[in-house]
Amino acid sequence: MNKLHLRLLAVILLLIGGGATWYKMTALGLPITADSTTQIWTVEARISFQADGGPSQVNFNIPHNPPGFNVLSEDYVSGQYGLARDRDGDNRVAMWTARRASGNQALYYRIQLADDRDSDIDLNSPAPAYPEVPDYPEPFGSAARALLSDVREESADIASFTRRLLLRYNADDPGENVQVLRSGVEGSTAHVNNLIDILAGARIPARAVQILILRDRMRRASLDTFLEVHNGSEWIPLNPVTAERGYPSNVLVWKRGAEQPLTVSGGSGADIEFAAARTIREMVSVAEQRAAQRGASMLMDFSLFSLPVQAQNTYRLLLLVPIGALMMVILRNVVGIATFGTFMPILIALAFRETELAWGIFLFTTVVAFGLAIRFYLENLKLLLVPRLAAVLIVVVLLMAVFSILSHKLGLERGLSIALFPMVILAMTIERMSLVWEEHGAGQAIRQGLGSLVVAILAYLVMFQPQVGHMVFVFPELLLVVLAVVLLLGRYTGYRLMELWRFRHLIMDRKGQ
Amino acid sequence: MIGWFRQLRRAGILGMNERNARFIMLHNQRRNYPLVDDKLITKKRAQEAGIHVPALYGVVEIEHQIRDLPTMLGAREDFVIKPAHGSGGNGIMVITDRQRDNFRLANGVLVGIEEVGHHISNILSGMHSLGGQPDQAMIEQRVLFDPLFEHVSYNGVPDIRTVVFKGVPVMAMVRLPTRRSGGKANLHQGALGVGLDMGTGLTTTAVLKERFVDEHPDTGNPIAGLQIPEWDKLLELAARCYHLADLGYLGVDVVLDRHEGPMVLELNARPGLSIQLANRRSLLKRLEQVEALDEIPADPRARVAITKELFARNNPPTPQAVPP
Numbered sequence: 020m021n022k023l024h025l026r027l028l029a030v031i032l033l034l035i036g037g038g039a040t041w042y043k044m045t046a047l048g049l050p051i052t053a054d055s056t057t058q059i060w061t062v063e064a065r066i067s068f069q070a071d072g073g074p075s076q077v078n079f080n081i082p083h084n085p086p087g088f089n090v091l092s093e094d095y096v097s098g099q100y101g102l103a104r105d106r107d108g109d110n111r112v113a114m115w116t117a118r119r120a121s122g123n124q125a126l127y128y129r130i131q132l133a134d135d136r137d138s139d140i141d142l143n144s145p146a147p148a149y150p151e152v153p154d155y156p157e158p159f160g161s162a163a164r165a166l167l168s169d170v171r172e173e174s175a176d177i178a179s180f181t182r183r184l185l186l187r188y189n190a191d192d193p194g195e196n197v198q199v200l201r202s203g204v205e206g207s208t209a210h211v212n213n214l215i216d217i218l219a220g221a222r223i224p225a226r227a228v229q230i231l232i233l234r235d236r237m238r239r240a241s242l243d244t245f246l247e248v249h250n251g252s253e254w255i256p257l258n259p260v261t262a263e264r265g266y267p268s269n270v271l272v273w274k275r276g277a278e279q280p281l282t283v284s285g286g287s288g289a290d291i292e293f294a295a296a297r298t299i300r301e302m303v304s305v306a307e308q309r310a311a312q313r314g315a316s317m318l319m320d321f322s323l324f325s326l327p328v329q330a331q332n333t334y335r336l337l338l339l340v341p342i343g344a345l346m347m348v349i350l351r352n353v354v355g356i357a358t359f360g361t362f363m364p365i366l367i368a369l370a371f372r373e374t375e376l377a378w379g380i381f382l383f384t385t386v387v388a389f390g391l392a393i394r395f396y397l398e399n400l401k402l403l404l405v406p407r408l409a410a411v412l413i414v415v416v417l418l419m420a421v422f423s424i425l426s427h428k429l430g431l432e433r434g435l436s437i438a439l440f441p442m443v444i445l446a447m448t449i450e451r452m453s454l455v456w457e458e459h460g461a462g463q464a465i466r467q468g469l470g471s472l473v474v475a476i477l478a479y480l481v482m483f484q485p486q487v488g489h490m491v492f493v494f495p496e497l498l499l500v501v502l503a504v505v506l507l508l509g510r511y512t513g514y515r516l517m518e519l520w521r522f523r524h525l526i527m528d529r530k531g532q
Numbered sequence: 533m534i535g536w537f538r539q540l541r542r543a544g545i546l547g548m549n550e551r552n553a554r555f556i557m558l559h560n561q562r563r564n565y566p567l568v569d570d571k572l573i574t575k576k577r578a579q580e581a582g583i584h585v586p587a588l589y590g591v592v593e594i595e596h597q598i599r600d601l602p603t604m605l606g607a608r609e610d611f612v613i614k615p616a617h618g619s620g621g622n623g624i625m626v627i628t629d630r631q632r633d634n635f636r637l638a639n640g641v642l643v644g645i646e647e648v649g650h651h652i653s654n655i656l657s658g659m660h661s662l663g664g665q666p667d668q669a670m671i672e673q674r675v676l677f678d679p680l681f682e683h684v685s686y687n688g689v690p691d692i693r694t695v696v697f698k699g700v701p702v703m704a705m706v707r708l709p710t711r712r713s714g715g716k717a718n719l720h721q722g723a724l725g726v727g728l729d730m731g732t733g734l735t736t737t738a739v740l741k742e743r744f745v746d747e748h749p750d751t752g753n754p755i756a757g758l759q760i761p762e763w764d765k766l767l768e769l770a771a772r773c774y775h776l777a778d779l780g781y782l783g784v785d786v787v788l789d790r791h792e793g794p795m796v797l798e799l800n801a802r803p804g805l806s807i808q809l810a811n812r813r814s815l816l817k818r819l820e821q822v823e824a825l826d827e828i829p830a831d832p833r834a835r836v837a838i839t840k841e842l843f844a845r846n847n848p849p850t851p852q853a854v855p856p
Contacts, residue, residue, distance in 0.1 A: 404657035
């Protein structure tokens with residue numbers, strides 16, 4: 020029953036820890052690797068017009084679930100205008116209204132977007148009705164029909180049909196039909212509208228999509244037009260010129276439909292200018308912002324990222340201690356390495372972080388060796404335990420100071436980091452080591468000392484893997500998994516690796532018989 | 533590696549983790565530990581139960597009492613000073629002889645009363661005790677060990693460690709001090725562990741620092757085939773110790789005094805595993821045999837009978853005499 024209880028507890032801990040980690044990884048997009056960054060686009064639209072002096076209203080379409088991006092934040096600079104937002108079919112619209120406005124007016128809309136290739140592309144809006152075949156004027160009509168029947172021969176489905184059509188329409192040496200179709204059409208929007216008209220001849224539902232092509236530090240940019248055709252189940256975006264399928268990563272869908280994105284009443288000379296800038300940011304902060312945007316911020320509000328940076332840095336270190344503790348459990352109970360003090364090696368490993376490994380080992384052995392020498396001298400004075408411990412502690416502190424000064428004079432700045440060694444722990448280690456030395460012999464003392472050092476090195480190597488530090492900080496619930504493993508190891512009754520060595524003669528003896 | 537694991541498992545060797553989780557934690561109540569960790573309590577309880585222990589001459593509890601040491605010692609020629617909470621035979625000072633105000637240690641060195649006082653002071657400060665807490669120093673009768681082991685030990689007092697499980701002695705060994713162990717009867721420090729035939733009390737195989745040996749490393753004398761005197765009495769003594777502390781998994785250390793026979797020196801709530809090496813036998817299998825018993829009789833003699841019935845035949849082969 021006891022064992023079942025323990026296993027149930029461990030399984031529950033594993034599920035909670037693993038589940039929360041998995042959720043944060045998949046749903047919130049927290050990165051698994053330490054140095055993941057993503058690009059953030061900040062896009063700004065500037066609306067300007069000349070107000071008449073009476074009431075004015077500005078309706079401006081703003082992006083709605085743009086494919087390939089995650090919206091991190093939106094800002095409006097509205098001045099005296101009241102702001103309302105509304106859905107408008109597949110689009111979203113921002114409405115600025117003012118009772119009285121005159122002179123030059125400027126309104127700003129700013130959106131922050133994170134690259135997200137796997138965001139759910141919202142192209143599943145209700146299927147449109149099949150368009151009626153339009154009444155084409157001649158010779159447009161016969162040219163369109165000829166082109167459509169040519170293209171139909173070469174294609175399998177709506178997507179490939181449209182692609183062929185686009186390629187033919189944009190060919191360098193267009194045939195006679197295409198020349199007829201293209202004549203008198205200027206500008207990309209007009210061409211797209213023309214194409215929608217031609218596609219209607221094949222009863223293919225199509226629409227124009229107004230897009231912004233993002234370039235870093237672009238200014239005074241304007242919208243471009245893309246084509247989307249509906250294949251019966253979803254809208255398929257196509258570049259109307261190159262016929263490439265899908266939106267490239269630098270294309271932001273601003274509005275679906277060919278209508279002007281901006282309408283102004285009570286004003287004239289309306290104009291929009293777009294600007295964009297790209298920044299690189301850490302995935303973590305992006306995920307955080309995204310979670311807030313989605314309202315799933317509970318987990319993030321209570322995450323370590325909500326702490327002040329100073330405290331965050333403390334926890335970056337503290338959260339590694341359980342990993343060190345796990346190492347201790349494994350190395351002592353499964354491997355069976357003898358150490359001084361249960362958790363002393365972890366504290367040494369923490370100190371190694373500041374000193375770096377080679378220096379850390381050197382400093383540690385030096386201080387312990389000097390300390391031991393002094394401790395053996397103190398033995399002759401026959402001091403009582405606590406004063407003797409205090410004396411060793413004082414000597415350790417002095418040694419550290421002398422070492423720092425010497426290494427500073429020699430220009431070895433690393434030597435200064437010795438100050439970060441846990442001196443009380445060092446003093447206790449020296450005392451314990453000297454006792455073991457006296458009672459169990461030098462061999463035993465050195466073996467345990469080396470054991471402690473080896474464990475400290477191994478703990479250091481594991482604890483200060485950037486990946487490990489990142490995982491426990493971003494997913495602190497992983498510590499529940501560590502707890503579960505430690506609990507399970509708490510009932511490990513198998514042999515320690517060292518016992519294989521200890522009882523080796525018994526095994527060989529049995530073999531011999 | 534896995535193969536080695538399996539072989540150890542098949543040989544039924546008890547490992548440290550399994551000992552702790554399955555036997556010590558299950559059968560030894562934490563609150564009973566002080567009864568064995570404090571040798572003063574053990575001694576008192578043993579005396580009340582009529583179990584033979586070395587006589588207690590005096591106890592030093594506070595630093596101040598060290599001044600009264602000469603009065604406390606009186607004219608005693610030989611005695612032993614040990615910490616009440618000592619472990620692994622540490623902090624034991626054996627005085628074998630006295631020349632007026634000088635005391636002769638077991639290794640022959642003469643020391644003054646201040647040295648003895650300093651040793652007691654160290655004991656009081658907790659230098660030799662588990663966990664370093666302040667301790668008491670016991671002054672007790674020196675055991676004059678049986679001449680039986682004279683040729684196979686070097687200084688110190690050999691003792692007999694018996695593992696008693698639920699009151700049934702399951703395995704025993706003699707621990708012989710060597711030069712390497714500095715006269716201490718502790719296997720970790722290099723003492724010789726010699727397995728015992730549970731039925732007859734004859735010595736069998738021996739281990740020194742994990743290596744099997746047939747002779748004492750210092751004296752060169754063969755170890756096997758020595759007869760422990762009053763073996764049945766010794767087993768009964770060990771079995772009776774079960775009631776002293778109610779520890780299901782218990783180590784009983786017995787010394788053989790030349791004149792007074794077997795005496796219980798101390799009890800141990802966490803007896804080690806090297807006894808398996810000394811006997812070349814699995815402790816786990818024997819423990820499981822006792823675990824499988826439906827009922828353990830309350831009478832120590834009946835439990836000794838169980839020991840003889842279950843374990844008397846399970847002995848390692850007597851080692852071949854090595855030709856000179």
